[in-house]
Amino acid sequence: MKILLVQAIPRKTGYTAKMLSHFKEGLAKTDSVVKEIDLLNCHIKPCMGCYRCWSTTPGRCVIRDDMDQLLEQFLESDIIFLATPMYHYNMNCEMLKFFERTLPFSEYGFNNSPLGLMRNSIRYPERWKNKKLGLLTCGAFKEEENFSAIIRTFNLIANGMNLGTCGILIRPESYLLRFKPAKPKTITIIEKAFERAGYELGTKGYIEKETMEKAKTPIVSTSEIYINYAKIYWEYVEEAYKEGIHDENIIAERVTKDPVILMKELNSYIDPEATAKVKAIIYFHFTDRDLKFIIKIDRGKSELIRDQEPEKFDLKVETDSKTWGDVFLRDIHPRDALMQKKIVLKGDKYLFTNLDKYFPPPSD
Numbered sequence: 001m002k003i004l005l006v007q008a009i010p011r012k013t014g015y016t017a018k019m020l021s022h023f024k025e026g027l028a029k030t031d032s033v034v035k036e037i038d039l040l041n042c043h044i045k046p047c048m049g050c051y052r053c054w055s056t057t058p059g060r061c062v063i064r065d066d067m068d069q070l071l072e073q074f075l076e077s078d079i080i081f082l083a084t085p086m087y088h089y090n091m092n093c094e095m096l097k098f099f100e101r102t103l104p105f106s107e108y109g110f111n112n113s114p115l116g117l118m119r120n121s122i123r124y125p126e127r128w129k130n131k132k133l134g135l136l137t138c139g140a141f142k143e144e145e146n147f148s149a150i151i152r153t154f155n156l157i158a159n160g161m162n163l164g165t166c167g168i169l170i171r172p173e174s175y176l177l178r179f180k181p182a183k184p185k186t187i188t189i190i191e192k193a194f195e196r197a198g199y200e201l202g203t204k205g206y207i208e209k210e211t212m213e214k215a216k217t218p219i220v221s222t223s224e225i226y227i228n229y230a231k232i233y234w235e236y237v238e239e240a241y242k243e244g245i246h247d248e249n250i251i252a253e254r255v256t257k258d259p260v261i262l263m264k265e266l267n268s269y270i271d272p273e274a275t276a277k278v279k280a281i282i283y284f285h286f287t288d289r290d291l292k293f294i295i296k297i298d299r300g301k302s303e304l305i306r307d308q309e310p311e312k313f314d315l316k317v318e319t320d321s322k323t324w325g326d327v328f329l330r331d332i333h334p335r336d337a338l339m340q341k342k343i344v345l346k347g348d349k350y351l352f353t354n355l356d357k358y359f360p361p362p363s364d
């Protein structure tokens, strides 16, 4: 199978590029012949709408640029797989410009498509058989409905160009993909789904419905939580930019170690069985940012309270945000942090030793 991977990704460190790299990992494990095109590196002028490719020079555009070569590669491929960030609810302008310039593939004449819509005739039906179009796209917003226009555009283009479709991978909540340490299980499922999609495309020529579903697995359950994460992210971006840091990975590292996120995650990991007989109040104080949290464990349940000091506690954990992030993400062993006095405990130390048992992190 010959696959043409057409990408129009301006931000090389962004999420479309990231998910495409997982997809390509899967594709690389197959025997398919893959040719990659980066439209950002191509010189392509917009279509002028002169229709000379239908009249005076049938099948040939009057503009001479990289599109000459790309049209030939399009014709030679069985699958054309697109990767674009979602901009203003649609493919970005580079991708749309690419499709404008495929007009020489059509010719005067009409027929009815399977969608019951009028379309133009295809100029090279013998080179078109079973040709398919696929799409990978990432968008920032949470709701799937935000992708309705890009999906519709994609399907109409495929229908209008008499192309079959081989799968659509949409990834909402793109900015939360950086929160992997806080959401290891879900984000691993998503990354694996993109890898699997690449593998399926390369072996079967299409992506399974189940894989497409997994690729869009929600990372957080409500818009409120999404907004919370986004707020933390943008606060860090602002701070980092003031410090002259523009590296997304450094920002993401800081975000994932934010105690607000980590405490929420910890609280959500409660093991009802391990805590069935436990009743305890644990007070966390992050001295560097004066952040206070209470975790109330009450026989199988736990509650997280922010910005309050308890009247009484069974255990007080005093530390700084960085140390807690390192402990949570296993960059430092809690025992070492205690020995180095990066964590100071007051009260029932046994509770601290049992935190992993009471709040077991999800396994990948």
Ligand SMILES: Cc1cc2nc3c(=O)[nH]c(=O)nc-3n(C[C@H](O)[C@H](O)[C@H](O)COP(=O)(O)O)c2cc1C
Pocket: 009, 011, 013, 014, 015, 016, 017, 085, 086, 087, 088, 089, 090, 138, 139, 140, 141, 142, 146, 174, 175
């Ligand atoms: C010009 C522009 C328009 C955008 N429009 C949308 C949009 O309509 N819906 C959405 O969910 N995200 C939108 N976004 C956010 C991107 O989809 C988001 O950053 C996503 O991660 C893809 O970009 P990336 O590959 O650079 O990360 C827009 C971003 C830019 C820069």
